[in-house]
Amino acid sequence: MSLSKDQVQHIAMLARLRIGDDETADVVDKLSRIVEFVDQLQAAPTEGVLPMAHPLNQVQRLRADGVSERVERDLYQQNASAVEDGYYLVPKVIE
Amino acid sequence: MSMAAGELHALTLAELARGLEAGDYTSRELTEALLERVSAVGERLNAFITLTADEALAAADRADRHRAEGKSGPLTGLPIVHKDIFCTRGVRTTCGSRMLDNFVPPYDATVVERLAGAGAVSLGKTNMDEFAMGSSNETSYYGPVRNPWDLARSPGGSSGGSAAAVAARLVPAATGTDTGGSIRQPAALTGTVGLKPTYGRVSRHGMVAFASSLDQAGVITRSAEDAALLLGAMAGFDERDSTSVEEPVPDYRASLDEPLSGLRVGIVRQHFDAGLDEETGRRVREAIAVLEAQGASVREVDLPNLDLSVPTYYVVAPAECSSNMSRFDGVRFGHRAADADELLELYCNSRGEGFGAEVKRRILTGTYVLSAGYYDAYYLKAQKVRQLIADDFRKAFAEVDLIAGPTAPTPAFALGDKTDDPITMYLNDIYTIGANLAGLPGVSVPCGFADGLPVGLQLVGGHFAEETILRCAHQYQQLTDWHAECPEDFR
């Protein structure tokens, strides 16, 4: 099943990925091939089969409530390009 | 020292451990020798992204001191390298991506912590397919890695740098990660041993996530014995990883010498079909015959849903990956686009610039299969087929102790060969993917050559059967010499 350019652009928006005009055709083509490939799954006999939650059927462990993390804010913020007064900066979002 | 520096690189971890213990050389001497070798012959491979010479020498000195104080352990002073997907505190960790080109983690991955804690000396971070997405190490932002057996060929991926470094004897061992075969396949293509443990055996804390329910940390070495040694230090419950299992860690070396007679080996009918290169197939059958000669019994098993494993994987892995990659937006770390005046631009451009084509493709695929109207048909369906595949293995393991077969359908292919059609590349993982989907342990061992290029034999066991597959691999290595072969340019 081939994907349309619009579909791909919509998905790219959902994923916040910029795809250049020169790339678009190639992306649409490759993505369509991948989708066609995985479409094989449709024929698989999965009546009454439960989707696998986890390969080992484990159950979630619970952690005791308590402050156990020492936050090294200044060290962490060295990895950010735009920080001021301890805040991370992003272009203003208008609400 | 009594052994010429020129030969140290040829030794395995086990041999080096004995040499260090005997005082034949110091950890410092060993580390220096390897660092020199890396700069002398390593360039051609492009196996490293970051070399940490100073830290390595400091760690080596510490190891020597501990040994002198009588405080040494099984890994003290032994050299390794880490795939650049493991966070290393204070040392750049890129995941082979422009997105993390300048990222310096403020913490160590559990794998890094445990190996360092056991005394291992890390020489640096190895090259890999970007964010572990690839089977040829051609998607790295830092350029492709070359196969030491033929520099025009791929070493496999995504742990290509780790495999090449070990195969070329730059280091005796390396860590890697395996989501669809990324340790085992490069091991097969480079004539090394590649071990992927059971899902949950080794902590994922600090291992940058690609596909969370499939990723597992493992090792690439030249012997099963070395793999056993490292696994023992890495494995075990970690409270920082909810998917980490509280299964006790045995001494994996203790059972290596138990004889193979009585071992029930399964071979999969569906493995030996049209997709498998003829010579490769022959090497694998010959290897299985060796096991049989030692008293293992061989019978055919059926994995009827095997050919659905690749499409299943390419729904589940991209889905999880698409969500895992969302944290890379340039705000708190990672590549940030310049000149973005508004938020949408910042996100789209940072991510568009930071990620390479394969990563973007997988994010898009994943987003698609999770999106409204498609979730049931793709993601939910794939998770059901995954259950079928896991059930196939479970049924097989009721009759056999391990499954033996080829690791990869062909030997190493030329760089640039498969980059046009993603599907061709994906089909490289046909034999390895099942173990990831079912969470099973698998190891690849060198079992010969096809047209002068290494071929790997894969052994897959039931959950937590690492001892079984390592024992089988180790015994096989007592009877054959394939793992001792070294690429001509790197002797």
Add this chain to the structure above:
Amino acid sequence: MSAWEVVIGLEIHTQLATKSKIFSGAATAYGAEPNTQACLVDLGYPGVLPVLNAEVVRMAVRFGLAVGARIAPRSVFARKNYFYPDLPKGYQISQYELPIVAGGELAITDAEGKAKRIGITRAHLEEDAGKSVHEGFGEYSGIDLNRAGTPLLEIVSEPDLRSAQEAVAYMRKIHSIVRYLGISDGNMQEGSFRCDANVSVRPRGQQELGTRTELKNLNSFRFVERAINFEVERQIDLLEDGGSVVQETRLYDAERDETRSMRGKEEANDYRYFPDPDLLPVEIDESFVEAVRASLPELPDAKRARFVEQYGLKPADAEILTQSRALADYFEEAADAAGDPRLAANWITGELSGALNRDGLEISASRVDAAALALLLRRIADNTISGKIAKEVFDAMWQGEGDADAVIAQRGLKQITDTSAIDEIVAGVIAAHPEQVAEFRAGKEKILGFLVGQVMKESRGKANPGQVNESLRRKLAEE
């Protein structure tokens, strides 16, 4: 009766009062310096993983039991994927198909005073996002992720509410319950208790629901009421004019008392929910549930009924005293120590509340504790002081002058109960006011009040009023 029926559902997000976050060991305390309580897990750093806080599960179960809901033996965390600066991972860990609590109900009193049952669809666990600051950074917004990862319980009501009054009553009830259970401090100013309302209207009698809008930014009971009322009117006007309601999110503007469409927000998000592979299904067995059940405190409704029954309080007083567990506990302690529940109730709802409100204090910070109040009340009961003087004593106690006995002694406020002493003062007053005395004897009963007043004045309020009355009447009758 209006031609229109209003249909409202409330989604309440309450922060759970744990020490650490739902998926990490970072602190949750309010008011820290920006990003000093955002650890690597909260920041969504590469490679780190979530681990579930046990107390969060316990608190959710507590809530479920308190509203008679079903506790899911197996519940699953799911990722809700969308991009926003206050959401560092680009997804929120929440629960989708299998929430920890399902079903449930509680009773409210509607506008006519009748009891009404409101259904609760579900309650699920999720992590809170960080905060954005839009002022002070020029063309930028500043992101503080301290709040990211704070545990939230999202409580979703059935669309059973039919008016703003009912909505507020329901909200107050939930607010009271979560505070009673000790799972949340319910502080709306600090954002630990937040409410969104889904509002629609339909012609009365119609089964099908009308198009609904979602109202956000309702952080007080008053705002909820006003916002809903405004929105209902807006929708009715729109429909009566032949228009149609657009399904959208609207913000409540408290200053203008109106709801506004959130323009600039992009089209409906496709959240692409899927089970979070880093977390395993949460399994809760019978013994866990029973252990939590055994630790449940007495809930507001039961306590109110018991106060009426056990202490003989008026329902209205019982309602006030059970507003919070702390106040109810204070009352019981004071009532038991003083031996007079009704007196205690009067004083707590009266003087004490007045003092607390005036100084902006919660009962837990009261300057007069229950034992101290009880002592004061005993001194009224044993006639050491009159009720009126007791108010003076209370004020002095509030200012920190000491306990009731100390203040009474220091200020010499002991009631005069000695008959001869009172007779003496009375005699003096009678002698000093011959006119009024004559008037009384002439038949003007009311003038007694004046004379009583004079005696009280002479005695500086300390004479026992009952005895003053008796003494005056006796002495006036004598001559």
